[in-house]
Amino acid sequence: MIPQLLLLSILIFFLAKQMPGDAVTGAFMGKPNVSAEQMEKIREQHGLNDPWIVQYGRWIGDAIQGDFGQSFVHKQPVTQLLAGRIGNTIWLSVATLVVTYVIAIPLGMIAGRWTGSWADQFIVTYNYVSFATPVFVFALLMLYVFGFVLNWFPSGGSVDIRIEEGTAEYVWDRLKHLVLPVLSGSLLLTYSTVQYLRNEIIETKMKDFVKTARAKGVPEHAVYRRHVLRHSILPIAAFLGYEITGLIAGSVFIETIFSYPGLGRLFIDSIMTRDFTVVTALVLISGAAVIVGTMLSDIILRMVDPRIRLG
Amino acid sequence: MPLLQLRDVTVQFTKTAGCLRRTMPTPPVVDQLSLQLHQGEMYGLVGESGCGKSTTARAIMGLNQLAKGQILFQGDDLSKMHRSSRKLRMKEIQMIFQDPYSSLNPRKNVWNIIAEPLRNFERLTRAEELKKVQELVERVGLNAESIYQYPHQFSGGQRQRIGIARALALRPQLLIADEPVSALDVSVQAQVLNFMKEIQEEFDLTMLFISHDLGIVRHMCDRIGIMYKGRLVEEGTIQDIYERPSHLYTKRLLAAMPEMNPEKRLEKMKQRFRINEEYELANEQFFDSSGRVVEMRKITDTHWAALK
Amino acid sequence: MLTIHNLRTSFRIHDEFHPAVDGISLTIHKNEVLAIVGESGCGKSALALSILGLHPPERTKIEGTIEFQGQNLLQLSTAELNQIRGKRLAMIFQDPMTALHPLMIIGRQIEEPMKYHLTLSTKEKKQRALQLLERVGIHNNEQVYQQYPHELSGGMRQRVLIAMALACDPELLIADEPTTALDVTIQAQIMELMKELQRQSQAGILLITHDLGVVAEMADRVAVMYAGEIVELAPIHTLFHNPLHPYTRSLLHSLPSSFGQKGRLHVIEGMVPAIEHLKRSGCRFAPRIPWISNELHEVNPVLHEIAPQHFVRCVCHQHFYLPTERIGDEINASITAT
Numbered sequence: 001m002i003p004q005l006l007l008l009s010i011l012i013f014f015l016a017k018q019m020p021g022d023a024v025t026g027a028f029m030g031k032p033n034v035s036a037e038q039m040e041k042i043r044e045q046h047g048l049n050d051p052w053i054v055q056y057g058r059w060i061g062d063a064i065q066g067d068f069g070q071s072f073v074h075k076q077p078v079t080q081l082l083a084g085r086i087g088n089t090i091w092l093s094v095a096t097l098v099v100t101y102v103i104a105i106p107l108g109m110i111a112g113r114w115t116g117s118w119a120d121q122f123i124v125t126y127n128y129v130s131f132a133t134p135v136f137v138f139a140l141l142m143l144y145v146f147g148f149v150l151n152w153f154p155s156g157g158s159v160d161i162r163i164e165e166g167t168a169e170y171v172w173d174r175l176k177h178l179v180l181p182v183l184s185g186s187l188l189l190t191y192s193t194v195q196y197l198r199n200e201i202i203e204t205k206m207k208d209f210v211k212t213a214r215a216k217g218v219p220e221h222a223v224y225r226r227h228v229l230r231h232s233i234l235p236i237a238a239f240l241g242y243e244i245t246g247l248i249a250g251s252v253f254i255e256t257i258f259s260y261p262g263l264g265r266l267f268i269d270s271i272m273t274r275d276f277t278v279v280t281a282l283v284l285i286s287g288a289a290v291i292v293g294t295m296l297s298d299i300i301l302r303m304v305d306p307r308i309r310l311g
Numbered sequence: 312m313p314l315l316q317l318r319d320v321t322v323q324f325t326k327t328a329g330c331l332r333r334t335m336p337t338p339p340v341v342d343q344l345s346l347q348l349h350q351g352e353m354y355g356l357v358g359e360s361g362c363g364k365s366t367t368a369r370a371i372m373g374l375n376q377l378a379k380g381q382i383l384f385q386g387d388d389l390s391k392m393h394r395s396s397r398k399l400r401m402k403e404i405q406m407i408f409q410d411p412y413s414s415l416n417p418r419k420n421v422w423n424i425i426a427e428p429l430r431n432f433e434r435l436t437r438a439e440e441l442k443k444v445q446e447l448v449e450r451v452g453l454n455a456e457s458i459y460q461y462p463h464q465f466s467g468g469q470r471q472r473i474g475i476a477r478a479l480a481l482r483p484q485l486l487i488a489d490e491p492v493s494a495l496d497v498s499v500q501a502q503v504l505n506f507m508k509e510i511q512e513e514f515d516l517t518m519l520f521i522s523h524d525l526g527i528v529r530h531m532c533d534r535i536g537i538m539y540k541g542r543l544v545e546e547g548t549i550q551d552i553y554e555r556p557s558h559l560y561t562k563r564l565l566a567a568m569p570e571m572n573p574e575k576r577l578e579k580m581k582q583r584f585r586i587n588e589e590y591e592l593a594n595e596q597f598f599d600s601s602g603r604v605v606e607m608r609k610i611t612d613t614h615w616a617a618l619k
Numbered sequence: 620m621l622t623i624h625n626l627r628t629s630f631r632i633h634d635e636f637h638p639a640v641d642g643i644s645l646t647i648h649k650n651e652v653l654a655i656v657g658e659s660g661c662g663k664s665a666l667a668l669s670i671l672g673l674h675p676p677e678r679t680k681i682e683g684t685i686e687f688q689g690q691n692l693l694q695l696s697t698a699e700l701n702q703i704r705g706k707r708l709a710m711i712f713q714d715p716m717t718a719l720h721p722l723m724i725i726g727r728q729i730e731e732p733m734k735y736h737l738t739l740s741t742k743e744k745k746q747r748a749l750q751l752l753e754r755v756g757i758h759n760n761e762q763v764y765q766q767y768p769h770e771l772s773g774g775m776r777q778r779v780l781i782a783m784a785l786a787c788d789p790e791l792l793i794a795d796e797p798t799t800a801l802d803v804t805i806q807a808q809i810m811e812l813m814k815e816l817q818r819q820s821q822a823g824i825l826l827i828t829h830d831l832g833v834v835a836e837m838a839d840r841v842a843v844m845y846a847g848e849i850v851e852l853a854p855i856h857t858l859f860h861n862p863l864h865p866y867t868r869s870l871l872h873s874l875p876s877s878f879g880q881k882g883r884l885h886v887i888e889g890m891v892p893a894i895e896h897l898k899r900s901g902c903r904f905a906p907r908i909p910w911i912s913n914e915l916h917e918v919n920p921v922l923h924e925i926a927p928q929h930f931v932r933c934v935c936h937q938h939f940y941l942p943t944e945r946i947g948d949e950i951n952a953s954i955t956a957t
Binding site: 359360466468496497498500501502504505508523524525526527529530531563564566567568569570571572573574576579580583 | 658659773802803804805806807810811814829830831832833835836838855856859869870873874875883884885886887890891
């Protein structure tokens with residue numbers, strides 16, 4: 001895991017350096033009264049003219065100690081900036097993941113068990129539509145319909161700032177703010193889970209051990225619950241870690257559209273303002289999350305599948 | 312000089328284990344195995360699954376690395392040969408596989424399947440190649456037209472014939488047949504077995520016939536080696552093995568063969584029971600302290616057994 | 620105990636139903652081992668699965684009656700069938716590698732039929748599962764109880780499958796190729812075990828196999844199937860000593876072990892027809908014995924009771940000689956002529 005992260009960090013640093021403009025150009029964008037010489041002086045001051053390897057060494061050394069430097073735009077340490085928002089993103093991600101599974105697993109089970117039925121056809125159609133729909137289109141649509149037209153849910157932010165923290169109302173309001181972003185994300189994320197589970201069930205129900213179960217007189221619902229599902233859920237469980245990748249990509253759009261103060265929106269904002277330190281820190285964190293997710297998948301698979309556990 | 316000679320052949324695999332991912336050698340799958348095949352003979356290698364008989368075949372084909380020992384083909388050590396000369400030599404050794412369903416490429420037609428070894432070793436014009444493939448196809452009893460068909464259009468027995476035609480294309484000296492009929496139905500099995508006998512006589516082939524079925528081996532082979540835990544426990548002619556088995560494991564295998572006469576059921580059952588009991592008791596006579604099969608010793612000129 | 624009458628099981632192939640089992644009538648008695656023998660595609664496994672109602676209903680059509688202790692199994696709902704399956708009627712499948720659930724410990728799998736058919740406490744179930752393991756010759760039963768199928772050898776798994784089938788003391792056991800996937804020595808052990816258990820329990824066994832050796836060792840009566848039909852039905856001794864139907868005789872002659880000497884093995888001409896191409900009138904074996912002329916077959920072959928308990932389909936067997944037999948007969952004839 002460590003070598004992967006190291007390689008990733010070099011790549012990120014290098015790519016970020018290759019982006020047109022740097023933190024200084026970003027910080028003084030739209031301020032024509034700052035001359036080129038002044039900008040050059042600031043660059044020299046912050047070490048932005050050193051060879052990239054030196055800059056990288058400085059950056060990674062600090063990063064290991066949890067210091068990602070100073071945000072030029074927000075004028076505060078990056079770590080502090082991230083700490084304020086990471087909670088929101090984790091909330092959003094976990095909620096999206098839970099809702100995704102709550103929707104996808106029953107759908108996959110129904111479609112797999114009654115293949116070819118109208119319910120199956122409906123689910124498969126839904127699946128194709130959700131796969132084909134771009135998240136930003138769908139999220140905008142949700143925002144428009146439920147946020148503006150019907151006005152059922154708040155259309156932006158993570159909580160109403162007028163409400164006092166720690167009260168029940170505060171929690172309730174947070175949840176209300178989560179509904180639209182979570183639904184927009186999870187309704188589209190169900191695709192892989194439904195598809196996997198459906199295929200897996202169709203395959204599993206032909207297996208010999210399912211025949212054995214029926215021959216033992218196990219009732220049909222238990223055949224599916226105890227035998228088919230247990231076997232079919234394996235790849236889904238293993239896929240959990242990989243879903244994190246999808247969540248990270250999705251959060252960028254969702255948070256931006258719903259102006260939800262999380263890491264995804266910060267990412268877009270930082271790119272716009274060339275806030276180099278924040279961008280690299282964010283990419284590094286998402287990269288680490290993907291690697292951790294992959295490892296998580298491995299660990300989960302080891303836990304649920306006894307055949308791998310020993311091997 | 313024997314056509315093929317295995318001297319102390321040992322095949323060992325490794326596995327990665329422990330948190331440091333060290334590679335550890337597993338117990339040998341084939342353990343200092345020595346045997347000889349003479350020109351024109353049909354040698355039966357018999358044993359239960361996991362005894363190392365297929366690994367031995369793969370080692371002869373050069374598909375498994377030897378940890379120790381030599382494989383001499385016409386007196387030359389195959390494992391020491393240079394790759395290019397070895398490849399040339401390997402056209403003399405061909406193999407027939409167990410499963411006729413998976414050993415033929417489903418996307419190739421019969422012509423391409425049979426011509427593949429020819430293309431690897433011989434430069435033939437298309438017309439020559441076609442003629443040769445047609446000859447082979449007819450020789451194995453299939454219609455000359457069938458060379459344009461694909462494997463799924465044939466039955467199991469026919470597919471096995473295609474596999475045999477492919478193996479014969481280069482006129483090999485030695486044919487290794489790894490359980491060639493165990494995936495086939497009884498009546499189809501008879502066809503393939505008859506046919507293998509015919510080609511053996513016609514081409515003066517030497518054959519290593521690997522099987523778990525003592526009935527088939529008795530019908531097909533001249534000499535038999537019984538394998539257990541990677542080693543030979545007994546070797547001899549048909550008469551030696553079936554009429555005068557010396558090793559308990561051989562006796563056990565023979566007793567396990569289903570009895571075709573329903574009247575002798577009870578007798579057979581008692582025999583099995585007796586031999587199993589003996590097998591438990593007299594273990595140390597046949598195995599050393601680590602459970603390894605002891606070295607074979609000579610009983611008669613043709614008959615060897617692993618006894619202390 | 621179990622009476623099958625005129626059973627016809629058809630599978631849908633390209634939107635048409637083709638019978639794989641075509642008009643089978645059989646009776647299995649208590650304390651009897653009835654073997655059904657035939658080559659792949661003859662319909663023997665389809666027959667077994669029909670009895671237990673394990674064919675996918677959307678692709679199968681089953682006609683006729685299967686009467687088990689006064690109930691027609693084909694008329695029962697799945698729920699009613701589940702009262703019988705695993706309790707009074709149990710099955711042992713062919714491949715012990717795939718017939719066990721890979722993610723469930725052995726103990727749970729053996730306890731499962733008890734859970735649905737018997738009223739036992741958790742402790743009693745475990746006790747019974749351990750006893751069953753012991754009965755099928757697994758002496759380290761406490762350990763095996765906790766293990767997963769992949770940790771056991773093929774022979775052990777087959778024993779577990781048998782233990783599972785015996786969980787509720789069934790009256791009839793259907794064993795579909797129970798030893799095919801096993802090594803010879805293990806096969807011998809499993810055969811002995813099944814015989815022993817059958818003696819103890821007095822259950823009937825329907826043994827489905829392609830291996831005449833297994834039949835000779837285990838069966839009391841034998842039904843030989845060809846192309847969806849029973850061609851010969853006889854007590855075991857009759858079948859091996861006086862086989863009549865051409866197919867039975869050909870099959871016995873194509874086995875190497877029945878000789879001991881090294882002649883050519885008998886080869887049956889042609890191939891087993893695929894069920895969608897099968898001609899459904901006349902003697903189905905006729906194309907494979909072309910030297911018997913058409914007039915010597917029945918137009919609509921039926922099973923004839925040649926001797927008590929010995930049934931043979933078609934009359935062609937009266938004129939049938941195996942090529943090898945015929946040569947012998949011709950020699951005999953020429954000797955008598957001179």
